[in-house]
Amino acid sequence: MIESAHEVPRGTTLQADVCVVGAGAAGIPLALSLSGRGLSVLLLEAGERTKDTKAQAHYQGEVADERMHSPLHRYRLRGLGGSTSLWGGRCMPYDPIDFEERAWVPHSGWPISYEGLLPWYAQANTWVEAGRFEYDARTALPSAPPMFAGFESAIVRTHGLERFSCPTDFGKRYRKRLEVAPDVRVLTGAHCTAIRLDESGANVRTLEVATLVGNRFQVSARAVVLASGGLETARLMLHSSDVAPQGVGNQHDVVGRYYQCHIAGNVGTLTVHGHVNNVRHGYETAPDGVYCRRRLQIDPVQQRRHGLMNAVARLHFPKITDPAHRSGVLSGLVLAKHLISYEYGKRLRDAHPMGSEVWARHVLNVLRDPLDTAAFLTHWVRRRTLSQRKFPSVILRNRTNRFSLEIQAEQQPLASSRVQLTEQPDALGMRKLRVDWRYCLADIESVARTLDLIAAELGRTGVGRYEYEVDRLEEDLMRYGAYGGHHIGTVRMGSHPKNSVVDADCKVHSVSNLYVAGSAVFPTSSQANPTLTIVALSLRLADRLAQRLQPRRAAAEELFA
CATH class of the missing domain: 3.30.410 (Cholesterol Oxidase; domain 2)
Structure with a gap:
């Protein structure tokens, strides 16, 4: 079922076997894969709707160099489906060499292999509808x-x-399944603001949850999965510092470091x-x-x-902003750049303002090339605008x-490439992020x-x-x-707590019931867009959680039968 977090009685503590924070490419497949396995699943999504403007404002933060990294509220969305509401749909697995420890790539090597992830890759292709x-x-x-x-x-x-992919918007595509799943409860408008550990620091006791209209409650779960993206997951872990002063899972100052894009x-x-x-x-x-x-x-x-x-x-x-290409289609894109979304229009915006002479040459290209321009527009409307499976991008004859x-x-993982917290809080009291890519x-x-x-x-x-x-x-x-919304490596996977945050099963080394799903755990970035691997790892984690949690539940049911 899908409900609003506003309806949860203030001050209560909700119970679940698994609580997943974030309903995007990682969270939705994970939650639905746990359905039907005898576990209760609570899925928290900060946005109340797709492209929730008010919730989106809580992504805002600082960037060390704005020429090198987009503003933090770009390329990621709060709302059911998360950033799958704006992705381009490009899918490919990581290559076997990406999982290897390579002497020429410092900090490389995954604690799992390509072959070990392969069964879930095949399933992931179905989830993203890539055939x-x-x-x-x-x-x-x-x-x-x-x-x-x-x-x-x-x-x-x-x-x-x-x-x-179509590209598949997970919020729209899987909404009905979330609504009818009897063992999955989705709360929209539910902002997780803190992870509360027990006194030992070894277990998650509760999660603090707030809404934008002032409701606050807690969640207690046998397992907690952070699936809120490569930036927000690190932010939540660093912000939760009441028991662990450096942040949850950050005893060795690794959370937020090794931040990679492409x-x-x-x-x-x-x-x-x-x-x-x-x-x-x-x-x-x-x-x-x-x-x-x-x-x-x-x-x-x-x-x-x-x-x-x-x-x-x-x-x-050729370079789109240079009218020397003499293409009416490309010049038309340049002239219409302000009508195109930031995510896809960014590369149509040149470093220098377009002067009147350049503008006129683009107009002339359009006027000289009416047949190709008209053919392109017809193709675009038919194969992109009106089609369920959309033509991926502009291709010219x-x-x-x-x-x-x-x-x-791929880029080399650097400890100095990192995300940190500022002293400035947002409206819910969470410290904002500062990104230094x-x-x-x-x-x-x-x-x-x-x-x-x-x-x-x-x-x-x-x-x-x-x-x-x-x-x-x-x-x-x-x-x-930095290329687009590929936020990788801030909560990296590895075998040793001194240079990683989660283990091969995506469990935080120092916390027995806290897991991370998503590209935050990738040790290296490969050449590939991350979405397919995000889904594959999430499906793998769902199987691991089901194996870990079900025996105990079955024993308890037998005891009280």
């Missing part, structure tokens, strides 16, 4: 031509796929030789109806050999065989060596020529700072 768990074009798209005609390389892979940007120019049909640069439809897209990636054997962090490159059109490479790369020169150098390998292989095979300006690489990658 089959098949991310190799050679088997997923068996009749489709290769990415580049005549390209064979043991160094650069071109058969890796991204699959795209290194991303459009770099260089790729010219593919021969006919435009020699290259597959857009989206393809798998037999199950899911949109897929290929990308370039260095083979893991070569990543080890060259000491590279993981990265992918997608074929992309290939006229020139000239592309830029859109890079999305950082990257290092090794991140940029790894991308450079990746691009050099790609360029060499394209040249060796005669497929094309790729060139980029080495001196501008850092500028190109950092033009928009």
